[in-house]
Amino acid sequence: MIPIGVKESCWTLCILVRVCIAALWMATGVSVVTATMAPSLCFVPAASRLAAPARPRQQQQQQQQHELTMSLDKDIIYHPPASTETKKPPRRERYNGRYPRNFGDKYKEHEGDADTIAKVLAKGMTPAGRHIPILLKECLYHLGLSSQQDDALQSSSSISSQPLLVVDCTLGYGGHSSQILKALGEAEKGSRLVAFDQDSLEIVKTEERLRAVLRELMNMNMNMNGTGPGAGAIPTTKEEEIIFTAVNQNFSTLASYLRETDQLGKVTSLLADLGLSSMQIDDNSRGFTYKREGPLDMRMNTDSSTETAYHLLCRLKPKQLQAMLAENSDEVFASEIASALLEKKGKKGANAIVPETTVELAERVRDTVRPLLQDKKQQQKKLSSGAVKKLLDSTVARVMQAIRIEINGEFRVLDQLLEDLPHVLVPNGRAVFLTFHSGEDRRVKKAFKAGFKNGIYSSWSSDVVRPSSKERRDNPRSSCCKLRWAIRSDSKDASVADII
Template identity: 30%
Template sequence: MHAPVLVAEVIRHLAPARGGLFVDCTLGAGGHTRALLDAGASRVLAFDRDRTAFPLASAALEGCLDRVEMVHADYRRLGDVLDARGLTHVDGGILADLGVSSMQLDDAERGFSFRADAPLDMRMDRDSGPTAATLLQTVEETALADVIYQYGEERFSRRIARAIVRARELGPLETTGQLAAIVRRAVPTRGWQRIDPATRTFQALRIWVNRELEGLDVFIRQAVARLAAGARLAIIAFHSLEDRIVKHTFRALAQAPDPLVSLVTRRPIEATEDEIARNPRARSAKLRVAERLA
């Protein structure tokens, strides 16, 4: 089962005990939403772009579903979701956990992991957008190398892109196993490796397929604009590219001539060793919080 990260820290900083409307922009299995409700949130509007999240979340939210509305939507559509319900402001707080859920990673058919040979899909929302396999069939080599370098911070990106383009000339790339094998052959290795040579490329392609960084800064500004004075925005990022955008956007809003927020967290909050021992995926989580000014 998916274990939500930094729950105690989220509750401490969003303070749902005072009641009000809260928005969970990334519902997942419902762990954070449940925690907000149990801690006193009057109501939670929760949305997720993955429809498969809703049955699991419903089970986790049993007994308090009357205080939750679940919406199938990308978190970047926050403004549209609120407008459709006539909500001008959120008086409680907004949370966005940007990580890929354990259910998605552990479901081989989703194609996020190379631990099992599965269709090369990688979409968080399987109702829309091209799969990784489709994109890899047509992307130019230079553009692919840029994606792998920028989103995966992979120094062998050009070599990997060249290998993928050559492989697709012999036939379509359809499975995670095919792709992982191509990347491993392309990356020079010496001795023991801390991570699999395909890890960074898979991360890069997942970010690319789902446009994970696209519009993140716009979302943050949009979320701040919809907060009532004193309400907070909490964002959990899982890799340096996301966290950098959150940090810089928060800072820009706090240091503007007419500041919109104050920084509640000057440095990101990370999981304790106890939490990491219980949930190793919490190791890379970084929580940043900003409070809307009057």
């Protein structure tokens, strides 16, 4: 028990200490001391722990401190300097699986990542957005642009003593044309290359790529003081256009173009690679492949008013489609496939249910042909699942090939080129054709054989040149390629009326 007098003395002492601390607070303005000292005053009665009324000087200091804090917050937080703003780069779109499968998702291949491209090539595949030229050395050799000679060509007079005019009928990615430009660097001054391509999407990118190659070659020739194109002068855009010209037209207009530019009958070498470019096959939005979902388009020139594959199927009748499949791809099951693709449901006279995508078309062809394969082969030998899949995929490829040929008029423009070829070439001029299916090869073979018989061509390739086993392994898309060549005769008055 604490005596009453001692307790009152302690309270009085505590009140005095509190008054001293309050005076210190007013002098310094440090408000955090309250939180520190408050626990030590827990034994003070509630009545004596009431906050003292704020004095004018204390209120003024607190107001100044509050205004300073708000001013700093306003300047730093709400109005940051413009230079400190940083935008995060947009994230790339995600794709399903570990590796990208769609053409647009393969960003590393599009950006030219060396490691990724090397891995793709090592697998025997073609990087997205690129094309591997087929039979490159053989093409240059039979075009007369290679230094090699063989017994079959030694009898032909040389055309390398004059400026060369080379025509590439199908520019594509420019794999053949880039090597042709390098060969022209060793030819007579004034040699030039004219390249045709109807694909307006790809020709712009290829032309830019080849002009960079040309500028590099011209600079090399200038530094070495050689005799090639552009030697001894600073490369200019005008000189580049003279040496290399890209024409956004179908090669069926070749003769009219050369006539308008006063070059008809002056072509020393002509190359026609009749296959699709890998950029077109791999891009599923173009509709050339059945392996990925895409619209039924198949147009080489997307800017033209040519109807798409879907619209073609919508207007054809089964008999017309059957005849087209038999003519363009030698399809055995043409009748059954035509009926399945243009099948009608509902009442008589209703419109056909036409597939709208490449995958839908492929599935309908497979469903139609699968039972037919089993009926055809059941008496001979039972097919394995792998063999059936291969046969079904081949059938789908032939159906899409037939539709593509019809959409782009490929046989018509090829016949036109073969008809104009004798008028286009200079005497002893050379022509090389790369074909990829029997319909193309038959036409080229027939034209060359008839031309040789009528004296239009001095020699031609009765036997086709095929890719080596190494090239077929490195580039499986070259497996079905055939090369045929012909050399224009010396005679200028040979008749060409009976060639086609």
